[in-house]
Amino acid sequence: MNPVTFEDIAAGLPETLREDVQRAWERYREQAAEAGARIPGHPDFLRPLARVWAASEFVAQSCEREPELLAELLESGELLADTAHGELRARAGAAVAEVLNAFDLGEALRRFRRREMVRIAWRDLAGWAGLDEVLRELTELATACLQVALDRLHAWLCRELGTPKDSAGRPQSLVVLGMGKLGAGELNFSSDIDLIFAYPEPGRLGKRDGLSYEEFFTRLGQQLIEVLNRQTGEGFVYRVDMRLRPYGDSGPLVMDFDMLEEYYQSQGREWERYALIKAWPVAGDPAQCTELMELLRPFIYRRYLDYGAFEQLREMKTMIIRQVQRRGMEDNIKLGPGGIREVEFIGQAFQLIRGGQEPRLRLRQVQAVLGNLAYLDLLPRYAVERLIEAYRFLRRVENRVQAFADEQTHELPTDEAGRARLALAMGFPDWAALLKQLDRHRRFVEEQFQQVFGSPHTREEEGDRETEALGALWQGQLDDEAALALLDEIGFEQPDEAHRLLDQLHHSLESRAMGKRGRERLDRLMPLLLAAIGEARDPNETLARLVRLLETISGRSAYLALLVENPMALSQLVQLCDASPWIAAELTRHPILLDELLDPRTLYTPPSRKQLEAMLDRRFEDIAPDDLETQMDALRHFKQMAVLRVAAADVAGATPLMVVSDYLTAIAELVLQKVLTITWHHLVARHGVPRCGTGKARREAGFAIIGYGKLGGIELGYGSDLDLVFLNDGEGEEARTEGPKPLDNAVFFARLGQRIIHLLNTLTPAGVLYEVDMRLRPSGASGLLVTDMAAFAAYQHEEAWTWEHQALVRARGVAGDPDTLAAFEAVRREVLCRQRDPERLRREVRDMRSRMRTELARSESGRFDLKQGPGGIADIEFIVQYGVLRWAHEFPDLVRYSDNIRLLEGLAGAGLMPEDDVRVLGNAYRAYRKRVHNLTLQEVPALVYQGEFIQTRAAVLGIWKRIFEGGDS
Template sequence: MAELKGTLERLPGPLRAEVARYWESFAAAADSAGVVRPTGGFLEQMIKVWASSEFVARTCIRDPATLMAAFDRGDLATRYAADEYQARLERLLVDAVDENQLGVALRRFRRWEMTRIAWRDLAGLAGLEETLGDLSELAEQLIDAALARLGEWHCRRYGQPRDADGQPQRLVVLGMGKLGGRELNFSSDIDLIYTYPRQGQTDGDRSVSNEEFFRRLGQRVSKLLAEPTAEGFVYRVDLRLRPFGDSGPLAMSFTAFEDYYQNHGRDWERYAMIKARVVAGDRVAGERLLADLRPFVYRRYLDYSAFASLRDMKVLIAQEIERKGMRGNVKLGPGGIREIEFIGQAFQLIYGGREPALRERSILRVLDILATSGRLPVIAVTELKQAYDFLRRVENRLQAWADQQTHHLPEDDLAQLRLAFAMGFANWRAFTAELTRHGEAVTQQFTQVFGDPAATDAKPQGTRADLALLWQADPTEDNALRLLAERGFENPALAWNRLQALKNGFSYRAMSQRGRERLDELIPRVLTAVSAIAQPTSTLERVLDLLESVARRSVYLALLTDHPQALAQLVKLCAASSWIGKHLARYPLLLDDLLNPTTLYAPLDRQGLALDLERQLARVPVDDSEERLNALRYFKQTQVLRVAAADVSGAMPLMIVSDHLTEIAEVLLRKVLELAWADLLPKFGQPRCMSDGVERDARFAIVAYGKLGGIELNYGSDLDLVFLHDSAGDRQLTTGPRQIDNPSFFAKLVQRVIYWLTTRTGAGDLYEVDTRLRPSGRAGLLVISFEAFAEYQYHQAWTWEHQALTRARAVAGPPELAERYQALRRDVLRMARNPQTLRCDVCEMRERMRAELDASNAETFDLKQGCGGIADIEFMVQYKVLANAQRYPDLVIYPDNIRQLDGLERSGSLSIADAARLRNAYRNLRRRIHLLKLQEQSACVPVAEASDARKAVVGIWRRLMEDAATIPASET
């Protein structure tokens, strides 16, 4: 055939005979199958591809009909649509009724589609990103298809896995490495991790635990994909990146998974998790898991530990290259693919916590961002991207030759010529010259990024040698106790036991070598710092609790070791408050705030809070709702820490503390409401209504009761909220693409508000929300109209609900609605009431509350619920306000207890003496509860501690609430 001969002549001489043999086999197979042989441009393309890939040639010889059908459909000439792999695979698997048939179908599909991808790559019809993307998408669809069918058959046998609440559970498959980054090479292993949301058991006749169910399912998936058969294999599966590696469970619940990374995660696992992506199974749950793990991968502050880790990695890479002689390895050798990836990962780990744009899985996207941000010169990024393109194409051509995983440059002449030809070079010398040029460019950039800094061995400043020996040496117990006593530790035995427990405990032994080195350097500094303050033993306990909680995340140890001022602030705050110590241990990202005492002890005012929140949210991608959740939570934790720091420093009185905590909550509530509106408006549109013949927007407000309403928020307080809207009249509908009635819209709005407030992320939640104070309590609607609310308050509300109304105010929504609510509240509170009935109702409710909640006993007094405690003061004030507001309307202006007492005194409803006693008692009791909260103690004290305040309150209660003769004539 003259055309074939002419095409073969264009090949390098040594390759012609090889391709000619392929042609002979193909021609015979095509003739036998009655398939027309290729001609023209298609023939030229085929010869070129075959010269570069024996795998493609043998696949074509094996099934010439499929090749020609693909050519006729245009499959080889065009890129698949986004869902093409999935659609074709689903059609193919319709008749797969058992595991054997499924395995055959998957292998055949993979073999042909790999042939197609390699064809387009080797023929120059697809660029690198398309090729890597197609290889990754193909793998993802094959894994997902295998899991879907095996999971269905598995459920038929054992039943559906469910959690303790009966919710169905599904396996989540994480793709790691190049699969996770959508950068899979031609014959790569696939690195997978199996996990599932919650523990439980299946609901079938042959019930098993969820752990056992998913373990068996994972085994079947891995075997189906990796087991060699007559049809070959689908993918080699590597599960060693899972928690605890080969010794760990094959499938792990989210809780155990997160616990592993929090307590055992190592630096290399952080690098690996950069690429992690859900590739099969429950994708929604998997994305939640990855969001929860994000703080493990990306630190909020500059990742101080990354510098040292990356310096060590550079040394290890160089040693590995020399030890294994990998200079001819395009992946791991000098100037290879790994060095390019490592450059990108370095910047991701160091800056990704503060720059969400760097949380990319694709190295090419990361390099683009580094150029845009100026972290790498544009020319350097250009060189790195060109080198990456070249090296990845070399890698794919090495592997496409025989569908084998290799990264080594060939040594025999024919293979070298074949690779050079596949890369578009006339000979090996020309190819290696270009390879060398790219490798040198990569090495130059790698050296600039990871050049060894000057070695430092500075000792911790101010560390007393004797205290250091308590940790670094092994003194006898007697010597240790003597030394601790000399240095002022009030309980030397407890301090020594805590140090010994840490050093001999699991946390220390389970730490990495680097982590132990950092802790060994840090503990003597901690001992020196705590020995200089009052009560060093209790402070040491709190600091050690925190260090134990972050011990296996040594980045925090590096922060405290490298920044003495941060350690000094930590010790100071832990000395003042165990609550702050636990707050920092719970949210260790806040340790970064210890670096700047100027801002740490200066809580922002309302305007400053709003501006700071906007700045933090501005850093988050608009479409990343999960990161917005984290930003809101981090904002709250940071601001609360500032208030607590100023509080324990003695610079802020209790009432101002509550003001700040209340302002933080209000700023967040307003932002959350704004975000909730933004979630719903695109789908449903603006709620509108026709009222009194005028069409208008329907509006919404959030009303706060309790501590938030009374401007008395404490650390950890929940929010008592009621939700109101003013939609009324006719045509109460939204205006968007999906119209719904206004009540339904506002119900969805409340659900979004609660979601934004209560969803727990790695940064915690914002607030617990209590909605039981709404009309009819739990039986009532979650959101109610103003008209219905007013009707309820005027005609149906219980006395205790009017009591609650005295401490209520609108905190979010349009000013007009706040004014309308205030007017309604004023009118309800000023209603005429029978004082005797009112007093009986208030006393009855107080006795019921005391019976249920009072924790007092013969030795201790409950500061809040005990007889003579805070609740008694509040109930007396509420009774007096409700009894006198009709005559003295100013009593209902303010929602907080102190200003209501002031108003009762001014109006003469309380005597000057009684008002003063109640104010003093109220402040003292609240301050005592506040201090106990900061020390993580219950609100109960020895009876003698609060006797004076208690006696004053009890005396006034008996006169006002138990003696009918004390009811003034003006109130009857």
């Protein structure tokens, strides 16, 4: 074979780079000949050599320094394939297997790192490895070096001084937290490694006056840094930066877990939360590493939405911009405009704000976080795709800038050769083509950054005289006359009352420990809020409602930040509180709902049932099956969010009455289905699946939830209770569960029913899910909580009163086993279609209605009770129920539905009621219920002035009298 010449490998190399590469090639050949090392001759291998060496002086010099390296990497197969997970740890262990002291440990690791960095850089620059593989291997290389070094140093120190142990006698290790890109698994080519050291528990070695564990682990940490950081003839392993630890350079090198937790909870600053998002244990005992991360999570991810993160990150970015401008770093691809840091800020802002509630955002990799922002509809998908594309491009540029000399730099080259080298490494024909693409990405990143972080209030607004004057009013800097005049000017019809409310709020908040930042946010918010309230229909009442909200959220300045940062949310808050005290009260009880005000497109468009189901499933994706507390909170937040959207659309007039009830009913059904799933799985895990029967006839026993009343009739309103009945079909031979702790089916289902009620009506910090009424079950409050299907059928056929059959008209299955639900529907149909004595039925229905009027109607002078008053809702419901019970034996299709409107239509369709009567009753029923909805949203009882609905009530009463007092059959 003819010897390989430079021309064989330099085809296509830019002239600017040829001379340097040719000299490197000649030196390499000389060193290889002197060392007797073989030069690889395969053309597929040599073809990218000139490109790799042109792009990386580090690789070329490493090959020259160790001429056998290329042949070894090629013949071992290591250069041609990526490494499996854990493989680098094994190689690092083998590299240090024979070392006996810290100095030799460091030298062995330096040689090992150089070998692996040459391999990684070659694969990257040759185009043999993608970005994700390169970042992963660079991270795994660093963690491998850290872990093997720590293992050796820890063992040597324990042999010398003794082993630190926890209170249970278990050995303790130093836990090394990797910060930044190391912790995120995205290490770049020549990065420092930012570390924090911790250990589980304090103590002493040996006797009382022995070395403290803090001293032991401090010494260990110092040795680890020395091994990695020391510059020798072999270079360094990694530059170590410890400045991110608590108190920075002035703080202790190591802390025990309790000290670390205490520091972050009591003194931790926002930038430290930001830094810890990417933190991950990169060395130490795995169990102790997990324990530490659990301790840190509450500090990193707040339980509530934290919109203060925008403000904090904006301030951090401003500091970076000043630094960039001061040092002339505009072409810094990390810190400059549109650089890597801006992409990271976008993702991490949402992590800090929402990570406490959204597990999908508790990730360390920027690309994964961005992808989930699109999945969660927090950023448009096209924007996320472009951001990821830009991020990947910028990271490739970063790696290739650093791979040239294994130096930590983020500056684009300014010399002709450097630009030609980077263009070649990035696969562009020249610098101009590369710069065009780079600028395209940086412009897009900068635009997106400004959209996310741009201050919502321009300088002109901040300098607006009205805003300044309202700020002075809030701060108490105006005299009474000027304050009242200003409030009158912006729209308050009772400025003296508004002034009193503001004084009340100011004094109420003065005694609260809001902190400097909280007060600053409140002072920024109040002028904006007052200006918006002045535009309301009833500014004084709206202010009164918002004062209560502000008193509630003042201790959590993140909610104040949400409103300051989002003018749209502030505007929607004022509009909704102006429209409905019920909505205002809901927001006050559950401030987490303020987040729903950010996007009017979703706020005023209630999701479909399919969308609701997907939203609920999404909330449970990352909740552990046994984490009941989190499940209960997730259910409550889901219900509150969904109902708020319905109410917002309702007050805006965007949703018809029947659709409002459909939405509210669908929400309740989905909640019940999820509650049943949770409780069923919990009990089955403990006791096994309930079964009954023997032999081949043995089967799983079923359970069903039956909705009565408004739930059964698909007519739920805001704040409605749920009338429920629980049924099972698990009686028979060998009726018991099959599990580790078997139970009789009756006991199993009783516990299931109790747990369902517990999940629904237990008061938690997130409120009550639903109040539950079980009095419609067989035998009422004295009956069993869960009724067997056979017993239910017998009761309905033999013991139930007529009013219970009336209730059955509006009953339907809402959750549970399909066979059990079908069995209930069969019983319902049989019972309702039974032939009855018309006169007796009429008398019993009429008597029950008379009793209800006496017991339930709220008789106030000059007021009409929409629900129980004569000619009201209950009269219409009784007319419908009477019609179904009277004629279902002849017209069984009458029992097909459970809601009053379709039942009325069924009676008309069968010719059993005049069309005019059905139209009157249907219109009256809709009008009454719409009014009840509206009154509920105004937080007033379902009572109207006697002069309202006069003709409607008279028409309903006329039909009532014809049916129940006129002898119609």
